[in-house]
Amino acid sequence: MRISVDPERCYGSGDCAYRVPAVFTVVDGFGAVQPGREDAGDDPAVREAVEGCPSQAITLAE
Structure with a gap:
């Protein structure tokens, strides 16, 4: 699954x-995916980060 962070929604909590x-x-000051880790x-930890994102800026796509 491919990860992306929407910079328009992210407010930079750094939780991810x-x-x-x-x-x-x-x-x-904003969350981003490490290059090459898209x-x-x-990863279950990534799924937790997606679910725990306070601004709902992280998405997963097939």
Whole structure:
């Protein structure tokens, strides 16, 4: 599953980067997916980060 972060919705809590630093990072104060990690959506920790995103900015797609 492919991960994406909508920069228009993200308000920069950093929760995703705190939960799964191998997949998410913070760029210019907003959450982002680490380069090359866009397809890590099958990881259970990533799914938790998606569900726990306070701004609902992270999505998974097939």
